[in-house]
Amino acid sequence: MTEPPITFYRLQACPFCERVTRVLQDLALPYRSRFVEPLHSRRNVLKRVAGVRTVPVIVDERTGVTMAESANIVTYLERTYGEDGLLGGDRQPARDGEQAVADGADH
Numbered sequence: 370m371t372e373p374p375i376t377f378y379r380l381q382a383c384p385f386c387e388r389v390t391r392v393l394q395d396l397a398l399p400y401r402s403r404f405v406e407p408l409h410s411r412r413n414v415l416k417r418v419a420g421v422r423t424v425p426v427i428v429d430e431r432t433g434v435t436m437a438e439s440a441n442i443v444t445y446l447e448r449t450y451g452e453d454g455l456l457g458g459d460r461q462p463a464r465d466g467e468q469a470v471a472d473g474a475d476h
C-alpha cells in the first residue's frame with residue numbers, strides 16, 4: 370500500500386492539532402499520523418524535519434511543503450486541496466482498503 374503523501378506530526382489532546390485534523394478530514398485527505406514525544410525537549414525528530422519543536426506540523430510530499438503553525442497549515446490545506454484550491458480537482462481519493470484518516474500511533 371502506498372504511503373499517504375501527507376505526514377501529520379501531532380500530539381494527543383492538542384487543540385491546535387485537532388484543528389488541523391478537522392480540516393484534513395473535511396477535505397478527505399489521506400494522511401499518516403506521527404505522534405511526537407510529549408516532552409518538548411525530546412522532539413528532536415520534529416526539530417530535524419521542520420526546524421521547530423511545536424506541533425502541529427505537516428509534511429506534504431506532493432508539493433514539497435513542510436509547515437508548522439495551525440493557522441498556516443489550515444490556510445495551506447484549503448488553498449491547495451479545497452474545492453477551488455490549486456490541486457482541489459486533481460486529488461486522488463482514498464482507495465478501497467486505504468484509510469482516509471489517521472492510522473493511529475506511530476513513533
Ligand SMILES: N[C@@H](CCC(=O)N[C@@H](CS)C(=O)NCC(=O)O)C(=O)O
Nearest residue numbers: 383384385409423424425438439440
Ligand atoms: N501557535 C501554534 C501553537 C502550537 C502549540 O502551542 N502546540 C503545543 C501543543 S498543543 C506545543 O507543541 N507546545 C510545545 C511548545 O510550546 O514548545 C499553532 O497554532 O500551531
